Amino acid sequence: MLAAFTQILLFQLAGEVIARGLGLPVPGPVLGLLLLFAFLLWRGGPGPELQQAAQNLLQHLSLLFIPAGTGILLHIATLEREWLPISVAMVVSTVLAMAVTALLIQLLSPRQQHGHQETAAGERP
Protein backbone atom coordinates (compact mmCIF):
# COMPACT_ATOMS: atom_id res chain seq x y z
CA MET A 1 0.00 0.00 0.00
CA LEU A 2 2.75 2.41 1.00
CA ALA A 3 4.91 1.47 -1.97
CA ALA A 4 1.99 1.94 -4.37
CA PHE A 5 1.07 5.31 -2.86
CA THR A 6 4.71 6.40 -3.14
CA GLN A 7 4.69 5.34 -6.78
CA ILE A 8 1.60 7.49 -7.44
CA LEU A 9 3.24 10.47 -5.69
CA LEU A 10 6.39 9.99 -7.79
CA PHE A 11 4.34 10.20 -11.00
CA GLN A 12 2.64 13.35 -9.70
CA LEU A 13 6.04 14.80 -8.85
CA ALA A 14 7.40 13.95 -12.31
CA GLY A 15 4.34 15.60 -13.88
CA GLU A 16 4.79 18.68 -11.70
CA VAL A 17 8.51 18.97 -12.52
CA ILE A 18 7.99 18.57 -16.29
CA ALA A 19 4.98 20.95 -16.42
CA ARG A 20 6.78 23.70 -14.52
CA GLY A 21 10.18 23.05 -16.04
CA LEU A 22 8.87 23.35 -19.59
CA GLY A 23 6.30 26.04 -18.71
CA LEU A 24 3.41 23.90 -20.01
CA PRO A 25 -0.16 25.16 -19.38
CA VAL A 26 -1.07 21.73 -17.94
CA PRO A 27 -1.34 20.98 -14.20
CA GLY A 28 1.23 18.51 -12.83
CA PRO A 29 -1.32 15.85 -11.77
CA VAL A 30 -2.90 15.72 -15.26
CA LEU A 31 0.55 15.21 -16.77
CA GLY A 32 1.23 12.64 -14.04
CA LEU A 33 -1.93 10.78 -15.11
CA LEU A 34 -0.69 10.64 -18.71
CA LEU A 35 2.80 9.53 -17.59
CA LEU A 36 1.40 6.75 -15.38
CA PHE A 37 -0.90 5.70 -18.23
CA ALA A 38 2.08 5.47 -20.60
CA PHE A 39 3.99 3.51 -17.95
CA LEU A 40 1.09 1.04 -17.56
CA LEU A 41 0.94 0.55 -21.34
CA TRP A 42 4.65 -0.21 -21.34
CA ARG A 43 4.48 -2.54 -18.32
CA GLY A 44 1.26 -4.21 -19.46
CA GLY A 45 -0.81 -3.19 -16.42
CA PRO A 46 -0.77 -2.30 -12.72
CA GLY A 47 0.22 -4.79 -10.02
CA PRO A 48 -2.44 -5.79 -7.45
CA GLU A 49 -1.04 -3.33 -4.91
CA LEU A 50 -1.26 -0.33 -7.22
CA GLN A 51 -4.71 -1.46 -8.33
CA GLN A 52 -5.87 -1.52 -4.71
CA ALA A 53 -4.30 1.84 -3.83
CA ALA A 54 -5.95 3.50 -6.83
CA GLN A 55 -9.30 2.01 -5.94
CA ASN A 56 -9.02 3.29 -2.37
CA LEU A 57 -8.18 6.80 -3.58
CA LEU A 58 -10.91 6.91 -6.22
CA GLN A 59 -13.66 5.38 -4.12
CA HIS A 60 -14.30 8.72 -2.43
CA LEU A 61 -13.25 11.08 -5.22
CA SER A 62 -16.26 13.32 -4.47
CA LEU A 63 -14.93 13.96 -0.95
CA LEU A 64 -11.76 15.50 -2.35
CA PHE A 65 -13.69 18.27 -4.12
CA ILE A 66 -15.32 19.63 -0.97
CA PRO A 67 -12.51 21.99 0.19
CA ALA A 68 -12.12 23.54 -3.29
CA GLY A 69 -15.89 23.56 -3.83
CA THR A 70 -16.46 25.48 -0.62
CA GLY A 71 -14.24 28.19 -2.14
CA ILE A 72 -17.30 29.32 -4.11
CA LEU A 73 -18.03 31.20 -0.88
CA LEU A 74 -15.43 33.77 -1.95
CA HIS A 75 -17.22 34.55 -5.24
CA ILE A 76 -20.79 34.86 -4.06
CA ALA A 77 -20.69 38.67 -4.56
CA THR A 78 -19.61 38.45 -8.22
CA LEU A 79 -22.00 35.62 -8.91
CA GLU A 80 -24.81 37.70 -7.38
CA ARG A 81 -24.08 40.73 -9.55
CA GLU A 82 -24.33 38.86 -12.86
CA TRP A 83 -26.19 35.77 -11.71
CA LEU A 84 -28.58 35.54 -14.67
CA PRO A 85 -26.12 35.46 -17.60
CA ILE A 86 -23.65 33.35 -15.60
CA SER A 87 -26.13 30.71 -14.49
CA VAL A 88 -27.95 30.44 -17.84
CA ALA A 89 -24.60 30.24 -19.66
CA MET A 90 -23.36 27.47 -17.35
CA VAL A 91 -26.51 25.34 -17.59
CA VAL A 92 -27.03 25.74 -21.36
CA SER A 93 -23.38 25.22 -22.23
CA THR A 94 -22.85 22.21 -19.93
CA VAL A 95 -25.98 20.45 -21.22
CA LEU A 96 -25.15 21.26 -24.87
CA ALA A 97 -21.54 20.09 -24.55
CA MET A 98 -22.61 16.79 -22.94
CA ALA A 99 -25.34 16.23 -25.55
CA VAL A 100 -23.09 16.99 -28.55
CA THR A 101 -20.29 14.77 -27.22
CA ALA A 102 -22.46 11.77 -26.31
CA LEU A 103 -24.58 11.91 -29.48
CA LEU A 104 -21.53 12.16 -31.74
CA ILE A 105 -19.93 9.11 -30.11
CA GLN A 106 -23.19 7.20 -30.45
CA LEU A 107 -23.59 8.27 -34.08
CA LEU A 108 -20.01 7.45 -35.14
CA SER A 109 -19.51 4.37 -33.01
CA PRO A 110 -19.70 1.01 -34.84
CA ARG A 111 -20.98 -0.64 -31.65
CA GLN A 112 -24.31 1.13 -31.82
CA GLN A 113 -25.70 -1.07 -34.58
CA HIS A 114 -28.06 -3.17 -32.52
CA GLY A 115 -27.12 -6.77 -31.82
CA HIS A 116 -23.91 -6.78 -33.88
CA GLN A 117 -21.74 -6.14 -30.87
CA GLU A 118 -22.13 -9.56 -29.25
CA THR A 119 -21.93 -11.48 -32.53
CA ALA A 120 -18.77 -9.67 -33.58
CA ALA A 121 -17.12 -10.34 -30.23
CA GLY A 122 -18.20 -13.98 -30.27
CA GLU A 123 -16.82 -14.60 -33.75
CA ARG A 124 -13.31 -13.71 -32.73
CA PRO A 125 -11.04 -16.76 -32.23
Place this chain on the structure above:
Amino acid sequence: MTPQLQTLWVYLAASPLLGLTLTLLAYQGACWIYRRSGNHPVANPVLLSVSLVIILLQLSGTSYQTYFDGAQFVHFLLGPATVALAIPLHAQFRKVRALLLPLLVALLAGSLTAILSAMAVARLLGASLPTVLSLAPKSVTTPIAMGISETIGGIPSLTAGVVIVTGIIGAVGYRYLFQLLRVRDPAAQGFAIGLAAHGIGTARAIQVDQQSGAFAALAMSLNGLLTALLVPLLIPLLGSWLA
Protein backbone atom coordinates in the same frame (compact mmCIF):
# COMPACT_ATOMS: atom_id res chain seq x y z
CA MET B 1 -20.29 31.49 26.01
CA THR B 2 -18.51 30.82 29.28
CA PRO B 3 -14.79 31.74 29.41
CA GLN B 4 -13.79 28.03 29.27
CA LEU B 5 -15.91 27.43 26.19
CA GLN B 6 -14.54 30.61 24.67
CA THR B 7 -10.97 29.38 25.23
CA LEU B 8 -11.82 25.97 23.81
CA TRP B 9 -13.35 27.54 20.70
CA VAL B 10 -10.34 29.80 20.16
CA TYR B 11 -8.10 26.75 20.36
CA LEU B 12 -10.20 24.59 18.06
CA ALA B 13 -10.80 27.37 15.53
CA ALA B 14 -7.03 27.80 15.16
CA SER B 15 -6.26 24.08 14.73
CA PRO B 16 -6.61 22.15 11.45
CA LEU B 17 -8.61 19.49 13.27
CA LEU B 18 -11.92 21.29 12.98
CA GLY B 19 -11.82 21.95 9.22
CA LEU B 20 -10.74 18.40 8.50
CA THR B 21 -13.37 16.81 10.76
CA LEU B 22 -16.08 19.08 9.38
CA THR B 23 -15.21 18.04 5.80
CA LEU B 24 -15.35 14.32 6.61
CA LEU B 25 -18.58 14.64 8.62
CA ALA B 26 -20.29 16.73 5.96
CA TYR B 27 -19.31 14.19 3.29
CA GLN B 28 -20.57 11.22 5.26
CA GLY B 29 -23.79 13.06 6.08
CA ALA B 30 -24.22 13.88 2.39
CA CYS B 31 -23.59 10.26 1.38
CA TRP B 32 -26.18 9.12 3.91
CA ILE B 33 -28.78 11.52 2.47
CA TYR B 34 -27.79 10.45 -1.07
CA ARG B 35 -28.36 6.76 -0.25
CA ARG B 36 -31.59 7.48 1.65
CA SER B 37 -32.91 9.35 -1.41
CA GLY B 38 -32.35 6.21 -3.49
CA ASN B 39 -29.26 7.76 -5.19
CA HIS B 40 -31.33 10.67 -6.50
CA PRO B 41 -29.12 12.87 -8.77
CA VAL B 42 -30.25 16.10 -7.09
CA ALA B 43 -28.94 14.75 -3.77
CA ASN B 44 -25.42 14.90 -5.26
CA PRO B 45 -22.85 14.38 -2.46
CA VAL B 46 -20.58 17.26 -3.61
CA LEU B 47 -23.52 19.67 -3.80
CA LEU B 48 -24.88 18.61 -0.40
CA SER B 49 -21.56 18.61 1.46
CA VAL B 50 -20.41 21.94 0.02
CA SER B 51 -23.76 23.54 0.95
CA LEU B 52 -23.55 22.07 4.44
CA VAL B 53 -19.98 23.30 5.02
CA ILE B 54 -20.85 26.79 3.72
CA ILE B 55 -23.87 27.05 6.03
CA LEU B 56 -21.82 25.95 9.05
CA LEU B 57 -18.98 28.35 8.23
CA GLN B 58 -21.43 31.24 7.86
CA LEU B 59 -23.25 30.38 11.11
CA SER B 60 -20.02 30.11 13.12
CA GLY B 61 -18.45 33.17 11.46
CA THR B 62 -15.44 31.14 10.32
CA SER B 63 -13.46 32.43 7.33
CA TYR B 64 -12.78 30.20 4.30
CA GLN B 65 -9.05 30.55 4.92
CA THR B 66 -9.36 29.17 8.46
CA TYR B 67 -11.47 26.28 7.21
CA PHE B 68 -9.07 25.55 4.37
CA ASP B 69 -6.09 25.36 6.75
CA GLY B 70 -7.61 22.11 7.98
CA ALA B 71 -9.37 20.96 4.82
CA GLN B 72 -6.18 21.24 2.74
CA PHE B 73 -5.18 17.75 3.86
CA VAL B 74 -8.18 16.38 1.99
CA HIS B 75 -7.60 18.83 -0.87
CA PHE B 76 -4.03 17.59 -1.28
CA LEU B 77 -5.24 14.06 -2.13
CA LEU B 78 -6.90 15.45 -5.27
CA GLY B 79 -3.46 15.39 -6.97
CA PRO B 80 -2.64 11.70 -6.32
CA ALA B 81 -6.28 10.76 -7.08
CA THR B 82 -6.00 12.46 -10.49
CA VAL B 83 -2.83 10.47 -11.21
CA ALA B 84 -4.58 7.27 -10.05
CA LEU B 85 -7.25 7.75 -12.75
CA ALA B 86 -4.63 6.27 -15.11
CA ILE B 87 -5.47 2.80 -13.71
CA PRO B 88 -9.18 2.59 -14.69
CA LEU B 89 -8.21 4.30 -17.93
CA HIS B 90 -5.65 1.61 -18.69
CA ALA B 91 -8.23 -1.08 -17.91
CA GLN B 92 -10.45 0.36 -20.68
CA PHE B 93 -7.64 0.85 -23.17
CA ARG B 94 -8.92 -1.71 -25.69
CA LYS B 95 -12.28 -0.03 -25.90
CA VAL B 96 -10.64 3.40 -26.13
CA ARG B 97 -8.58 2.21 -29.09
CA ALA B 98 -11.62 0.69 -30.79
CA LEU B 99 -13.50 3.99 -30.42
CA LEU B 100 -10.55 6.27 -31.14
CA LEU B 101 -11.96 8.16 -34.13
CA PRO B 102 -15.46 8.81 -32.67
CA LEU B 103 -13.84 9.92 -29.42
CA LEU B 104 -11.51 12.40 -31.12
CA VAL B 105 -14.30 13.89 -33.26
CA ALA B 106 -16.56 14.17 -30.21
CA LEU B 107 -13.72 15.70 -28.21
CA LEU B 108 -13.18 18.51 -30.71
CA ALA B 109 -16.89 19.20 -31.21
CA GLY B 110 -17.71 18.97 -27.51
CA SER B 111 -14.83 21.18 -26.49
CA LEU B 112 -15.79 23.90 -29.01
CA THR B 113 -19.46 23.66 -27.95
CA ALA B 114 -18.55 24.08 -24.27
CA ILE B 115 -16.36 27.14 -24.91
CA LEU B 116 -18.42 28.96 -27.54
CA SER B 117 -21.91 28.34 -26.17
CA ALA B 118 -20.93 29.55 -22.69
CA MET B 119 -19.46 32.77 -24.11
CA ALA B 120 -22.33 33.34 -26.55
CA VAL B 121 -25.12 32.88 -24.00
CA ALA B 122 -23.41 35.08 -21.41
CA ARG B 123 -22.74 37.79 -24.04
CA LEU B 124 -26.33 37.74 -25.36
CA LEU B 125 -27.68 38.08 -21.81
CA GLY B 126 -25.52 41.15 -21.24
CA ALA B 127 -22.62 39.85 -19.14
CA SER B 128 -19.54 42.11 -18.93
CA LEU B 129 -16.48 41.22 -21.02
CA PRO B 130 -14.34 39.94 -18.10
CA THR B 131 -17.23 37.68 -17.06
CA VAL B 132 -17.66 36.33 -20.62
CA LEU B 133 -13.93 35.57 -20.78
CA SER B 134 -14.01 33.95 -17.33
CA LEU B 135 -16.69 31.56 -18.59
CA ALA B 136 -14.73 30.35 -21.64
CA PRO B 137 -12.77 27.57 -19.85
CA LYS B 138 -15.62 26.60 -17.49
CA SER B 139 -15.71 22.89 -18.46
CA VAL B 140 -12.11 22.04 -17.59
CA THR B 141 -10.47 21.18 -14.30
CA THR B 142 -9.85 24.16 -11.96
CA PRO B 143 -6.04 24.63 -12.25
CA ILE B 144 -6.13 24.57 -16.08
CA ALA B 145 -9.22 26.77 -16.19
CA MET B 146 -7.70 29.41 -13.90
CA GLY B 147 -4.53 29.51 -15.99
CA ILE B 148 -6.51 29.99 -19.22
CA SER B 149 -8.70 32.67 -17.65
CA GLU B 150 -5.64 34.62 -16.60
CA THR B 151 -4.06 34.36 -20.06
CA ILE B 152 -7.09 35.76 -21.88
CA GLY B 153 -8.01 38.52 -19.42
CA GLY B 154 -10.76 36.85 -17.40
CA ILE B 155 -11.01 36.78 -13.60
CA PRO B 156 -9.27 33.56 -12.43
CA SER B 157 -11.07 33.39 -9.07
CA LEU B 158 -14.47 33.83 -10.75
CA THR B 159 -13.50 31.07 -13.19
CA ALA B 160 -12.72 28.80 -10.24
CA GLY B 161 -16.22 29.31 -8.85
CA VAL B 162 -17.87 28.82 -12.24
CA VAL B 163 -15.91 25.60 -12.82
CA ILE B 164 -17.18 24.09 -9.55
CA VAL B 165 -20.80 24.95 -10.30
CA THR B 166 -20.44 23.58 -13.85
CA GLY B 167 -19.18 20.29 -12.40
CA ILE B 168 -22.18 20.08 -10.09
CA ILE B 169 -24.62 20.91 -12.93
CA GLY B 170 -23.12 18.11 -15.02
CA ALA B 171 -23.21 15.61 -12.14
CA VAL B 172 -26.81 16.45 -11.27
CA GLY B 173 -28.14 16.67 -14.82
CA TYR B 174 -26.47 13.87 -16.67
CA ARG B 175 -28.80 11.01 -15.86
CA TYR B 176 -31.85 13.02 -16.99
CA LEU B 177 -30.09 14.20 -20.14
CA PHE B 178 -29.00 10.73 -21.24
CA GLN B 179 -32.41 9.28 -20.51
CA LEU B 180 -33.92 11.99 -22.68
CA LEU B 181 -31.40 11.46 -25.50
CA ARG B 182 -31.46 7.65 -25.14
CA VAL B 183 -27.70 7.42 -24.79
CA ARG B 184 -27.04 4.11 -22.97
CA ASP B 185 -23.42 3.29 -23.76
CA PRO B 186 -21.42 3.84 -20.52
CA ALA B 187 -18.39 4.87 -22.61
CA ALA B 188 -20.32 7.65 -24.41
CA GLN B 189 -21.94 8.80 -21.15
CA GLY B 190 -18.64 8.87 -19.28
CA PHE B 191 -16.74 10.64 -22.04
CA ALA B 192 -19.44 13.32 -22.29
CA ILE B 193 -19.61 14.04 -18.57
CA GLY B 194 -15.82 14.11 -18.17
CA LEU B 195 -15.54 16.52 -21.09
CA ALA B 196 -18.27 18.90 -19.91
CA ALA B 197 -17.98 18.55 -16.14
CA HIS B 198 -14.30 17.63 -15.44
CA GLY B 199 -13.41 15.98 -12.09
CA ILE B 200 -16.74 16.46 -10.33
CA GLY B 201 -18.45 14.79 -13.28
CA THR B 202 -15.80 12.06 -13.25
CA ALA B 203 -16.41 11.45 -9.53
CA ARG B 204 -20.10 11.00 -10.29
CA ALA B 205 -19.41 8.69 -13.25
CA ILE B 206 -17.12 6.46 -11.15
CA GLN B 207 -19.90 6.03 -8.58
CA VAL B 208 -22.23 4.82 -11.30
CA ASP B 209 -19.95 2.57 -13.35
CA GLN B 210 -16.21 1.79 -13.63
CA GLN B 211 -16.18 1.97 -17.42
CA SER B 212 -18.01 5.29 -17.38
CA GLY B 213 -15.48 6.59 -14.87
CA ALA B 214 -12.51 5.58 -17.03
CA PHE B 215 -13.90 7.34 -20.10
CA ALA B 216 -14.71 10.40 -17.98
CA ALA B 217 -11.10 10.53 -16.78
CA LEU B 218 -9.88 10.29 -20.37
CA ALA B 219 -12.19 13.08 -21.57
CA MET B 220 -11.29 15.29 -18.62
CA SER B 221 -7.55 15.07 -19.35
CA LEU B 222 -7.90 15.48 -23.12
CA ASN B 223 -10.34 18.38 -22.89
CA GLY B 224 -8.09 20.10 -20.36
CA LEU B 225 -5.23 20.00 -22.85
CA LEU B 226 -7.37 20.89 -25.88
CA THR B 227 -9.14 23.82 -24.18
CA ALA B 228 -5.79 25.23 -23.06
CA LEU B 229 -4.73 25.21 -26.74
CA LEU B 230 -8.06 26.32 -28.30
CA VAL B 231 -9.21 29.22 -26.12
CA PRO B 232 -6.18 31.48 -26.63
CA LEU B 233 -6.52 30.86 -30.41
CA LEU B 234 -10.29 31.52 -30.48
CA ILE B 235 -10.34 34.81 -28.57
CA PRO B 236 -8.62 36.90 -31.30
CA LEU B 237 -11.03 35.43 -33.90
CA LEU B 238 -13.99 36.54 -31.79
CA GLY B 239 -12.47 40.00 -31.30
CA SER B 240 -15.08 42.27 -32.92
CA TRP B 241 -18.03 40.24 -31.64
CA LEU B 242 -16.80 40.39 -28.06
CA ALA B 243 -16.05 44.12 -28.04
